Amino acid sequence: MRTDTRRGFTLIELLVVIAIIALLIGILLPALGKARASARQLKCNTQQRSLGQALLGYALDNDDYWHGGWDNNALRFRKLFGSRFYLLKPVENNQVYWAQLYDDRLGAELTDEMFDSTGGVGEDTLPIPAWETTSCPDAKFTVAAFRNGGALPHDPYTLWSSYCFNGVTPGFDGVPETVTRMFFGRQNGKRAPRRLGTIEFPAEIIMFQDGSEVVMDGNGDTLVQMDQWDNSNDTDDRQYWEQEYFRHSTSSAVTWTDGHVSNISRGQADAKKQELIDAWGTSDSVPLPWYSTPSVEKR
Numbered sequence: 001m002r003t004d005t006r007r008g009f010t011l012i013e014l015l016v017v018i019a020i021i022a023l024l025i026g027i028l029l030p031a032l033g034k035a036r037a038s039a040r041q042l043k044c045n046t047q048q049r050s051l052g053q054a055l056l057g058y059a060l061d062n063d064d065y066w067h068g069g070w071d072n073n074a075l076r077f078r079k080l081f082g083s084r085f086y087l088l089k090p091v092e093n094n095q096v097y098w099a100q101l102y103d104d105r106l107g108a109e110l111t112d113e114m115f116d117s118t119g120g121v122g123e124d125t126l127p128i129p130a131w132e133t134t135s136c137p138d139a140k141f142t143v144a145a146f147r148n149g150g151a152l153p154h155d156p157y158t159l160w161s162s163y164c165f166n167g168v169t170p171g172f173d174g175v176p177e178t179v180t181r182m183f184f185g186r187q188n189g190k191r192a193p194r195r196l197g198t199i200e201f202p203a204e205i206i207m208f209q210d211g212s213e214v215v216m217d218g219n220g221d222t223l224v225q226m227d228q229w230d231n232s233n234d235t236d237d238r239q240y241w242e243q244e245y246f247r248h249s250t251s252s253a254v255t256w257t258d259g260h261v262s263n264i265s266r267g268q269a270d271a272k273k274q275e276l277i278d279a280w281g282t283s284d285s286v287p288l289p290w291y292s293t294p295s296v297e298k299r
Contacts, residue, residue, distance in 0.1 A: 040137040041248040044210070045261045047133045048163065052207060052255040054105035059196040068101055069094065070169070070184050070191035072215040074161040076100055076131065083123035087114045097161040097214065099134045106130035131160035136210060138247040141240045162244075164211030167191070168218035168292045174285030175218045179292040180205070202257035204294035209254040209264075212244030222291050223252060223269040224276055225283045272296070 059066035068091035075095045077085045087110070090101040103110060108130035114121050127135075139162035169184040169191050170177045180200040184191040199205060213221055220228030223245065229238040246252050250266040273283050275296045280286040287293040 037138075037249055041251075041253065041263070044136045044138065044248065044253045045263070047136070048208070048253055048255045049259070049261045050106060051099060051102065051133055051163065052259045052261065054102040055207070056196070056259055057105055058102055064195040064197045065193060066196045067098065067183070067193040069193065070167055070215065071095070071098065072167070072213070072217075073097065074158040074214045076128075076160060077126070078117075080117070080120045084120040085123060085126060086117045086120035087128075089115055097134070097158075098165050099161070099163065103128065103130050106133045127160050134163055135160045136162040136247060136253070139210075139244065140247075141212060141244055161214060162210070163208045164213045165208045165215045166206045166291055167215035168222065168288055170292060173217045173219040175292055176285070176287060179287040180294070182292055183207075196257075199257055201294040203260070204290070205257045205292075206290050207255045207257045210245060210247050210252045212241045216291070218288055218291060220284060222288055223264060224273045224288055224290060226269070226273070227283065 055066055071094040073095040074097045075088055076097050077087045079085055088096045088100070090096045108128050110128070113119065114125070166183060168175055169182060169186070170179050171186045172191060181194060181198050182205070183194060183196075183199060185194045186192070209223070211221075216222050218225075220226070220230075226242060226245065229241050232238055246266050246269075248263065251263040252265075252269070253261065254264050255261050272289055276283045276286065276289065279296045287296075289296050
């Protein structure tokens, strides 16, 4: 009669197998995390490209005018009562997020009822699908909501307003008049949009990018400055604010005026800032490369 000599794993063998599995997981998880981060960055770049093309297309159809005005606000809608909301109309309301002007070009199907402040629309209609284009997958602290752990009373109104526009304007916030023609110029003492075709060096001037603000002024809030919150007594303010500029593994997704999209690393931004300081002795109240001039050299 045959004796069955089969046996199970010993405790040592099981421990060895478990250790090998744990080692493989430890090796694979960081790679998986990097793959997910790369996918989110790719999605952000794709969204920015779509938004840039929508803006350029709008300008082509509107006598080269592309924007309603210089407004550093982020709202898209207001709450009425309960779960009722109504959308804000771009241009007519200066609190509207700058990108809302291009919603229809991004696929939004908007009706007059959605803008009716007397009735509004139900909460289940939000967000408008096209708004996903302006919601960066890595954004955590939208607009100026880096305060209070990323929460402000007007959230979730700003959840779909995660890209900041280049509002640096010669003659304002210390930016000298001698720099190139930008998106905005001076008109009756105020900022006013210029025709898109008048902007010089479109391949070297940023249109919009990742950031914690809606519109950059050039008063310490651009990638070549990043010193707006240096004097803050709250270290979280600066940390959260900077985090939104460099969301993608310490890099910022950027859309240039000619429509192409790229990423600027923190190292590249710091190097450009140092070039600016070497040339001018400061990064404030001077021509800003990427935002108001293509270079840091004095003219």
